[in-house]
Amino acid sequence: MEQARVFLALKKEEEEGVSQLTVIPHRRGVQSFFEGFSLRNVQVDRIEPGFIACTFKVPPRLTDATGNLSSGAIATIVDAIGGAAIVADGLPLKATLNMAIxxxxxxxxxxxxxxITRTMGHKGALSGASVIVSKKITGDLIATCQLSCFGKVLSKI
Structure with a gap:
């Protein structure tokens, strides 16, 4: 355990760099830097209740050291668009409980x-969505994702 602590400890110059960072807390309803950074190139082509079709041109800023779209960027995109399909189904924004990518x-x-995103169904405060990411020209699958989301149930009163 001590070896891990020593390995993860910041060096003096790293401590100074981190201490100069300004961290602004995320505010509800305001897009975070991370979301804007990842989702800037997403273009919605079609939206219907429980369905969204988008195109996305991979920007170099979202590629990893090997030149591939990073898995973290894919996770961010499928989470945001999967949640948007639930909202397109007329429900309030929900928090993602589980993503299987x-x-x-x-x-x-x-x-x-x-x-392509479709809602799979709703049961009380739970909702599910399925997301498929593929190359537009060849149709090769890049990733598939199933999301489970939880949120407030709208009152019927």
Whole structure:
């Protein structure tokens, strides 16, 4: 345990760099830097109750060291668009409880992707959505995701 603590400890110059960071707390209803950074290139092509179709051109800023779209960027995109499908079904915004993402192949910078999202159903405060990310030209699957979300139930009064 001590070895891990020593390994993870910040060096003097790292401590100074971190101490100069300004961290602004996230406010409800205001898009975070991270969301804007990841979702800036998403274009909604079609939206219906419980269904959203989008296109996304992979920007170089979201690629990893090997030039592939990073798994974290994929997770952010499917979480946001999956949640948006639930809202498109007429329900309030919900928090994601669980995401099961299967990464099937890679996307490179400037690849154009298609993102299809459908709600799978609602039961009380729980909702489910399914997201498929594929290359627009070839149809090759990049990732699939199933989301479970929880939120307030609207009163019928």
């Amino acid at each position: 299967t990464y099937l192949s890679n996307a490179k910078a400037n690849d154009e992707l298609e993102i």
